[in-house]
Amino acid sequence: MLRDATINFDTTGTPPIAAGQAFAGKIMDDRKSAKPTPEAACEQTDWLVAVRDKRDKLAFARLYDHFSPRLKGMLVRSGMTQAAAEDVVQDVMLTIWRKAHLYDETRARASAWIYRIARNRQIDVIRRRPRPVPDELIAEAETRETREADAAIGLEQEAAQLREAIEALPEAQREIIERAYVGELTQAEIREATGLALGTIKSRIRLALEKLRHELRDLREE
Amino acid sequence: MTEITHHLPDWLVRSYATGSLGHAFSLVVAAHVSQCDECRARLEAEELAGGLVLDDLKGMAPSDDLRRRVFDGLDDDDVIVAEQPARAGIYPGAVVEAMGADSPRWRALGGGIKQAILSEDKEGSARLLYIPPGMAVPDHTHGGLELTLVLQGSFSDETGRFGVGDVEVANDDLDHTPIAGMEDVCICLAATDAPLKFKGLLPRLLQPIFRI
Ligand SMILES: [Zn+2]
Numbered sequence: 001m002l003r004d005a006t007i008n009f010d011t012t013g014t015p016p017i018a019a020g021q022a023f024a025g026k027i028m029d030d031r032k033s034a035k036p037t038p039e040a041a042c043e044q045t046d047w048l049v050a051v052r053d054k055r056d057k058l059a060f061a062r063l064y065d066h067f068s069p070r071l072k073g074m075l076v077r078s079g080m081t082q083a084a085a086e087d088v089v090q091d092v093m094l095t096i097w098r099k100a101h102l103y104d105e106t107r108a109r110a111s112a113w114i115y116r117i118a119r120n121r122q123i124d125v126i127r128r129r130p131r132p133v134p135d136e137l138i139a140e141a142e143t144r145e146t147r148e149a150d151a152a153i154g155l156e157q158e159a160a161q162l163r164e165a166i167e168a169l170p171e172a173q174r175e176i177i178e179r180a181y182v183g184e185l186t187q188a189e190i191r192e193a194t195g196l197a198l199g200t201i202k203s204r205i206r207l208a209l210e211k212l213r214h215e216l217r218d219l220r221e222e
Numbered sequence: 223m224t225e226i227t228h229h230l231p232d233w234l235v236r237s238y239a240t241g242s243l244g245h246a247f248s249l250v251v252a253a254h255v256s257q258c259d260e261c262r263a264r265l266e267a268e269e270l271a272g273g274l275v276l277d278d279l280k281g282m283a284p285s286d287d288l289r290r291r292v293f294d295g296l297d298d299d300d301v302i303v304a305e306q307p308a309r310a311g312i313y314p315g316a317v318v319e320a321m322g323a324d325s326p327r328w329r330a331l332g333g334g335i336k337q338a339i340l341s342e343d344k345e346g347s348a349r350l351l352y353i354p355p356g357m358a359v360p361d362h363t364h365g366g367l368e369l370t371l372v373l374q375g376s377f378s379d380e381t382g383r384f385g386v387g388d389v390e391v392a393n394d395d396l397d398h399t400p401i402a403g404m405e406d407v408c409i410c411l412a413a414t415d416a417p418l419k420f421k422g423l424l425p426r427l428l429q430p431i432f433r434i
Contacts, residue, residue, distance in 0.1 A: 044277070057296065064292060069281025076282055078241070086288045093292045107266055111273030119241040119272075124304070127245060132252035132316035134262060135309050155270070163274055180240055181275035187242045191233040198267040205270075206263035213259070 042156050044110040052100035063110070064093055071118050078183030080122070088125060092118045102138060106151035106208045109159055119183075137212065151208055158201045166196070226258050228388035234369075235261060239268035244345030246413035249316055250369045250389065253411055256314035257387045312373045312386075317350075317411060326350045335360060346415035353377070353408040359400040366416025368392045370400075375408035377401060 044066055050059035068089050075085035095117050103113055123131040166177055176193055179185055185193065230251060237243040238251040255262045306315045310324040317340070318324060326338035328350075336352035346366070350373075353359050359370075359377055369391055370377075376385045379400040384390050392398065394416075402408035 060296070061293075064289070067276075068284045068288065068292075070276050070279045072284050073279050073282040074276060082282070085282075086284060089284060090288060090291050090295070094295045097296055109270060109273055111277045112266065112269040113273075115272040115276050116239075116269050118276075119239070123241055123248075129245065130304065130306060130319055132245070132249040132320065133306055134252045134255035134265070135306075135315045137262070159270060159274060162271065163278075166274065177271075178275050178279075180236070181272040182279065183241045185240070185242060187233075187237045187244070187247075190237045190240065190242055195232055195236055196271055198264070198271060201270055202263045202267040205266045206259060209259045209263055 042109055042111075042159070045105055045152065045156070048096070048100065048103055048110040048113070049105055051097065052103050060097060063096065063114075067111075067114055068093065071114070074118070074182050075122060078122070080126070084125070088118065088121050091121045095121065102136065104208075104212075106155070107205055107212075109155060115181075122183075137209065151204075151211075154204060155201075155208075158204055162196070162198070162201065226260070226385075226387040228382070228384055228390060229258065230254055230261050230264075230389055231391055232264070234391075235264050236268050239265055239272055244415065245341050245343060246346035246348035247369060247415065249320055249340065249348045250371050250411060250413045252316035253314040253373075254371055254387065254389050256309070256316065312409060317373075320348065321350075326352075328352055331360065333357060340411075346413060348411065348413040351408075351410045351412055353402040353410070355402055355404045355407065357402050359402060359408070359410070365394050366414050367394075368412065368414040368416075370413075371411045373409045373411055375406035376403035377408050377410070378403065 044063065047056075047059040047062045047066075050056040051063065071089045071092060072082070072085045075088055076082060080088065092114065096114060099117075103110075108116075120131050120133060166174060169177065173194075176185075177196060180190055180193065234243070234247065234251060238248055243251065251261075251265075255265055307318040309315050310318045313321065313324070313326075320340040321327075321338070328336035328338050330336050334354040335357060338350040338352075340348045340350065342348075351359065353375075355375070369389055370384070371389045372384050372386050374386060376383060376388075377400040378384070379390075379398040381390070381398065383403075384400075390400075
C-alpha cells in the first residue's frame with residue numbers, strides 16, 4: 001500500500017516519470033470532470049500577484065499574517081532559536097516585497113515561492129555563506145501576460161490533488177513527508193526515505209518553462 | 223546547446239529543496255539546474271510540495287516587534303536584497319560566487335591537468351577540474367559519493383559520454399576511468415562528500431569521520 005503512494009528514490013538519475021504519472025493518474029480518475037474555474041485559484045497566490053502588480057500593502061499584510069507564523073514554526077522546527085527564526089522571517093517578508101516582480105504564478109504557487117526564499121535565507125544565515133542557487137529564469141511582465149492565464153489554475157489543481165494524496169497517506173508516511181519538507185531530515189535520511197510522486201506537477205511546470213523560453217526567444221529576436 | 227542526458231537523482235533535488243544538502247553538493251545542483259529545465263521543473267515541483275507542507279503547518283506566533291520591523295522595512299530603501307552574481311561564460315552564477323571571481327584560480331596538478339578548489343567543509347568539498355583533450359580525469363573519490371558536472375567539453379567512461387550540462391553520480395564502488403573528449407579542454411565541477419584525496423595537507427588522523 002505504501003508502494004501505491006510513494007516511490008523509491010534511486011541514484012541512476014532517471015526521473016520517476018512513469019511512477020509519478022501512474023500515481024497521479026489514479027487520483028485523477030475520480031476528478032476527470034473537474035474543469036478549471038477561477039475559484040480554483042489560491043488566495044495566497046492572488047495576494048502575491050496584487051503585491052507584485054499593484055504594490056498592494058493590504059495584500060502584503062495578508063501574506064504576512066498567513067506566512068509569518070508558519071515560517072517561524074518551520075524555522076524553529078528545523079533547529080533555529082526563536083530570535084534567529086524571526087530575523088529570517090523578517091528578511092523573507094522583505095524579500096517578498098522587493099522581489100515580487102520576479103514572481104511567476106504560472107510556475108509557482110505563492111507558498112512554493114516563499115518556501116524557496118525562506119530556505120535560501122535560512123541557509124545563508126546558518127552556513128554564513130550564500131547558498132548556491134540556480135540562475136534565475138526571469139519572466140518579463142509582457143511574456144507572462146501572453147502565457148495562458150489558466151496555467152496558474154492548472155497548477156492549483158495539481159496542488160489540490162497532491163494535498164489529497166498526502167492526506168490519504170498512512171499517518172507515519174505523512175509525518176515523514178512533513179518532516180522532510182520542514183527540514184528535520186538529513187540528506188542521508190531523505191535518500192533512504194521514499195518520496196512523493198511529483199511527475200505530473202513536474203511536467204506542468206516543465207511546460208510553463210518551455211513556453212517562457214519560447215517567449216523570451218521571440219522577445220530577443222524582435 | 224546539446225541535449226542533457228544525465229540528470230540529478232531525485233533524492234538530491236529533494237535534499238536541495240528541503241535545505242538538507244551540504245554546500246558542495248548544493249553547488250552542483252544549482253549549477254546543473256541553471257542549465258537544465260527538466261531538473262528546474264523537478265526542483266520547482268519539490269518546492270510546490272514544500273509550500274503545501276508550509277501552508278498546513280502549525281505556526282508559532284511571531285512577536286509584535288517582528289510585525290513592526292517588517293512593516294517599517296517596506297519603505298526603507300536601504301534594505302538591500304543580496305543577489306548572486308550573474309553567469310560568466312561557462313560558469314553559472316553559483317560557481318562565480320564560489321570562485322569569488324569571473325574565472326578560476328587554477329593550480330597545476332601535472333600532465334596539464336589543473337584544479338581550483340572552491341569550497342571545503344566538514345560535509346564535503348567542491349572544485350573545478352581542467353583536463354586537456356584525451357587526458358584521464360583524476361580519480362579523486364575517497365570513499366564517498368562524487369558528483370561531476372561538465373561545464374565545457376566532455377568526458378567518457380565505461381558508463382557513457384558526458385557532455386556540457388551532464389552530471390555523473392559515482393559511488394566509490396564505481397571503478398571508472400573517465401577520459402576527456404578530443405574536441406576541447408574538459409572543465410568540470412566536481413563535488414564529493416569525502417575529504418579530498420590528493421590535496422595532501424591534512425594528516426589522515428585529522429580527517430573527520432563522515433556519514434554517507
Ligand atoms: Zn537535469
